[in-house]
Amino acid sequence: MAGVTPPLPSFVCERFMLKIEHLTKIYDNGVKALDDVSFEVPDGQFVAIIGLSGSGKSTLLRCINRLIEPTDGRILWNDIDITSANDEELRLIRRRIGMIFQQFNLVKRSKVITNVLAGRLGYTNQFMSFINHFSKEDYEDALAKLERVGIADKADNRADELSGGQQQRVGIARALMQDPELMLADEPVASLDPATSHSVMKYLELLNKEDGISILCSLHFLSLARTYSDRVIALKDGRIEFDGPAQDIDEVRFKEIYGEDAVRVEIE
Amino acid sequence: MWGSRSPETARRNLLIVIGIAIAIVIYSFGIDQTDIDLRETQDETRQTSVTRALRELLSPDIFDQDSESQFAAVSMQLRCEDDGAASEITAPSGSEPTVVVVTGCVSSGDVITVEGFNFRPNTPAVLRWIPPNGESRPLTPVGTTDIVFDVDSDGHFATQVTVPRIRGEDEAHQIQAEARWGVGLPFASDTTHLVIEKMIETVLTALMATTLAIPIAFAISFLAARNLMKQVSVPAGNVFVGVILLPVGWILGTMLYGAVGQFGVELGSGELFNGATAEAAAPAVLLLLASVAGGVKRRQNVAGTGISVRLRVFGLNVLMVAVGIFVFGVLGGLALTASEVLDSGFLATFGNALGTIGDIIELTIVGVGGLVGAVMLSSFSANLVQHTLKDLRGIESHVAGFVLGGVMGAVILGLVALFGTQGALLGLFAPVVTAILGAQAAAALYTYVFNVDKRAFNVTKTQATGRLIASIVGAVIMFVIAAEMLDLSRALVQGRLPAEDTFRFFGVAFPVRSFIGKAMLMGAILSGIMGALSGVHESIPVGMTIYNGSRTILNAMRSIEPLIMGIVFVIWVGVGPFAGVLALGLHSIAALGKLYSEQIENIDNGPLEAIQSTGATRLQTIIYGVVPQIIPPYIAFTLYRWDINVRMSTIIGFVGGGGIGFILQQQINLLQYRDAGVAMLAIAIVVSVLDYMSATIRERII
Known part of the structure; x- marks a missing residue:
């Protein structure tokens, strides 16, 4: 099933929701993390980004919502230029782009429900945030999202009381609160055991299939990319080394991406 | 082995020898200068008196019979x-x-x-x-x-x-x-009674000083946290407009919000009904408007990015904040009323405290209004002009940069020079700020002339060195020019304030100081050069400027001992615990501000990133990402600071700051060592008990 273009709703067909043009990022210390990266993502696609540590996966994802400022190039999202947006415009763009992280990035001392509600901040008046106020609809929505990822009973627990897999599901619920069109997932399962990894990836797959959310997900394991993604982009030293369906990656390509000494490790 | 000794090792050995020689010189000089003389301790009369004093200190006059x-x-x-x-x-x-x-x-x-x-x-x-x-x-x-x-x-x-x-x-x-x-x-004994009474005063002095410091240090700590401020950079044009409008916003804020706030205080305290004046009409009308506006805003739920929408939203926000300030004022006024009702018996203490809070609100409400006004106007207009400035291209951008930058420089140096008219030594600030601007302008010129890439990774070592030299030269030249123009020797040598001239305009005499005018001129030129070179689009690391500024102020404040602050406050508010509260409070602001901001720098950055990526504003990111992480260490450091303040407040009395130090000093001066023994015993007990308590609580929290 990998590599087969999933059936998409007709109205999004052949529209590129994300266009990346000649994206380059050079850090202040001179490290070139991204080197002239260009690709396009049609609406509703599940894209896996693979590559060695330091190949630029995280930088690429963070440039898209400008947690990291790109040095050069353009990022167009639904024909809006993200790279030239001012603070206010960027905020409006960011709130439709969800993001989940390798370290989950929950506020550990806050309650689970508060962490989920934080996904709604982009839609909340900041003076209301001063008194920690969210609307009743937001509360109900947050509980529904927790229900969806299967941990509604943990809503009042502190975030650090949850296991890793549960924390990542809170992270997904938080991103869902944004009502996202695009989900960036930065190594979402790298800190989890194989079984939990699959359960988290299944939730991402569900969002992709049921809600039509496009997903850009960086992964360590090719096997995961093969199982869940429509398309694989492989980065090496900040350049695109491969772009295509996962089953096209044979032994030769694998060595090109991961280096001569690499041995395949599977995660089942 | 010996044959393989490299020149490296030889150089290190030589350095060690030189180091030892320098240490010997320093220590000899130190022993000489500090009059260390052990024979002094052997002197018989001195031994007799120290024995007597110690014996009496160790026989404290605790009990009587x-x-x-x-x-x-x-x-x-x-x-x-x-x-x-x-x-x-x-x-x-x-x-x-x-x-x-x-x-x-x-x-x-x-x-x-x-x-x-x-x-x-x-x-x-x-x-x-x-x-x-x-x-x-x-x-x-x-x-x-x-x-x-x-x-x-x-x-x-x-x-x-x-x-x-x-x-x-x-x-x-x-x-x-x-x-x-x-x-x-x-x-x-009577001494014991007195000591207990003063000890309570001491502990409460420390408590009040710490409490006073907490909110201010809390606010400052965000500005002095590198990880939060590093990412704050704003296009030059916005910075220019924002800074220019700060003083304007302050003046408008004190007028508008000050009036509304005072109206609230008068209403709450009932003063208004004693002699209703026409002055009250304006704020009253404004409030009526504001409440209507609030209703409108709720119903319309305005959104959008057009200029007219922004203006409308700003106007509504101004009115909403006016309501907030008014409510704040009414609360202050009600506190004053309550203090008059509760003026006797058991509740008098509470009445008194409420009265003080009401007084504080009444005194500060104009300033608070000014501050809110300054921040609101400056951030709004910076935001508003962004749309206009965004479309400026090429030479237009640089002309706008020259004009706006020039005005900004004039405003900044005008404020600094105004500050300099308050004390002779403060006059030094104007040349220093001019020198800093000179350094920046020279670096900008160098970058422009030699076409240095603005991105850090593309700057060669030679260029970086050249830029550094240029900025040092610029700083020195501007300092010399400013010192000459502003007559620095007057401030430093003669210790006089700048002279006041009179400027006639249509027969009306205005007091002016050419000092301020000259400073503004220099600021305008330097800042204008920078603005012209940068244009209005270049992003300026405002955050790091604020960070460096607040760190410098905190460090400077921390280097002034509370005892010295105590001397100043005793002159200001008289002998007593209040002077001690102010002195310790001011020092605590600096100390806590630094401790707090270091805690912010230590937080886990991940949640911040996550909350930022949801489209939260900076304020929301702080409330949801930073605050939950820093509360436990903040409590721990606050307790620790209280502990230190108790210790310090025992001696702040030596300079008249009230508390136990005050009577301890008297007892020592009157050679009543048995009484002094009681005070010292009390200090030892209270300090060690509080030390233990705060350590236990801190352990539980972290």
């Missing part, structure tokens, strides 16, 4: 003719306490034996010489230093004393013996 006494006296004639042989002493026959001297005829300087009979056995006693005029003085038994001696188990004593030098030798003098013993249970 009711006592009973026995008195007995014997008369004697001085310089009498009968200088016969000493008569034998015979025990008196009665059972009354009696004092007998060996001879009834003595002169000054004689050593005489005094014996007592029938006193209470085993009781401490003293002898006094009472001349005819009644000015008794204690007699120290020969061979001792203690005036007290003991009556033996038979009720008898025999002591030798020296006849003191006295006037009126022809008349009869008396030697009186007193035996004194305690009855009943011991009770806390």
Whole structure:
């Protein structure tokens, strides 16, 4: 099933929701993390980004919502230029782009429900945030999202009381609160055991299939990319080394991406 | 081995030798300068006095006891003719306490034996010489230093004393013996009562000082946290407009919000009804408008990015904030009313506290209004002009940069120079700020002339060095020029304030200071150059500027000892605990501000990133991402600071800051070491108990 273009709703067909043009990022210390990266993502696609540590996966994802400022190039999202947006415009763009992280990035001392509600901040008046106020609809929505990822009973627990897999599901619920069109997932399962990894990836797959959310997900394991993604982009030293369906990656390509000494490790 | 010694090793060894030589010189000089002299400690009179002082300190006057006494006296004639042989002493026959001297005829300087009979056995006693005029003085038994001696188990004593030098030798003098013993249970002495009372005052001084410091240090800590401020950079045009409008916003804020706030205070305190004035009408109308506007805003739920929408939203926000300030003012006024109602009995303390809070609100509301106004106007207009400035291209952008940058420089240096008119030494700030601007302008010029890439990774080492040299040269040149133009020697050598001139405009005389004008001119030129070179689009690291500024202020404040601040505040608000609260509070702001901001720098950055990526504003990111992480360490450091403040408040009294230090100093000056012992014991107990308590609580929190 990998590599087969999933059936998409007709109205999004052949529209590129994300266009990346000649994206380059050079850090202040001179490290070139991204080197002239260009690709396009049609609406509703599940894209896996693979590559060695330091190949630029995280930088690429963070440039898209400008947690990291790109040095050069353009990022167009639904024909809006993200790279030239001012603070206010960027905020409006960011709130439709969800993001989940390798370290989950929950506020550990806050309650689970508060962490989920934080996904709604982009839609909340900041003076209301001063008194920690969210609307009743937001509360109900947050509980529904927790229900969806299967941990509604943990809503009042502190975030650090949850296991890793549960924390990542809170992270997904938080991103869902944004009502996202695009989900960036930065190594979402790298800190989890194989079984939990699959359960988290299944939730991402569900969002992709049921809600039509496009997903850009960086992964360590090719096997995961093969199982869940429509398309694989492989980065090496900040350049695109491969772009295509996962089953096209044979032994030769694998060595090109991961280096001569690499041995395949599977995660089942 | 030895053959392989490299020049590297040789150089290191040489450095070590030089280091040791330097250390020897420094320590010799140190011993010489600090008058270290161990013979001083061997001196006998000094040893005697230190022994006495220590002994008294270690016998604190904690308890007191009711006592009973026995008195007995014997008369004697001085310089009498009968200088016969000493008569034998015979025990008196009665059972009354009696004092007998060996001879009834003595002169000054004689050593005489005094014996007592029938006193209470085993009781401490003293002898006094009472001349005819009644000015008794204690007699120290020969061979001792203690005036007290003991009556033996038979009720008898025999002591030798020296006849003191006295006037009126022809008349009869008396030697009186007193035996004194305690009855009943011991009770806390007057000193103990006083010390306890002052100790409570001390602990409360520390508490109030810490409380005063918490909110201010909390606010500053965000500005002094590198990880939060590093990412804040704003296009140059926005910075120019924002800074230019800060003072304007302040003035408008004090006018608008100050009036509304004072109206609130007057309404709450009932002052308004005593003599309703026409002045109250304007704020009242404004409030009416504001509440209507609030309703409109709720219904319309305005959104969008057009200029007219922004203006409308800003207008609504201005009115909403006015309502907030008004409510704040009313609360302050109500506190004042409450303090008048609760002016007696058990609730008087609360009434008093409420009254103080009301006073604080009444006093600060205009300033708060100004601050809010400044921040609102500056951030709004910076935001608003962004749309206009965004479309400026090429030369237009640089012209706009020149104009706006120039005005900004003038405003900044105008404010700095205004500050400089408050004290001679403060006049130094204007040249310093000019020099900083000069350095920036020179670096910008260098970058422009040699076409240096603005991105850090593309700058070669030579270019970086060149830029550094350019900025140093620029700083020095501008400092010299500014020092000359602003007549720095006047401020530094003569210690005078800049002169005030009078400027006539249509026959009306305005007071002006050419000092401020010159400073503004320099600021305008330098800042104009930078603005012209950068244009209005270049992003300026405002965050790091604020970070460096607030860190510098915190460090400067921390380097002033609370005792010195105490001296200033005693002059300002008089001797007493309030001066201590202010001195310790100010120092605590600096100390806590630094501790707090270091905690922010230590937080986990991940949640911040996550919350930012949801489209949250900076404020929301802080509330949801930073605050939950810093609360436990903040509580711990606040307790720690309170602990330190208790320790410091015990000595802030030495300069008049109230509390236990005040009486401790008096006791020491009056050589009442037994009383001082009580105070020191109390300090030791309170400090160690609080130390233990705060350590325990801190352990639980973290």
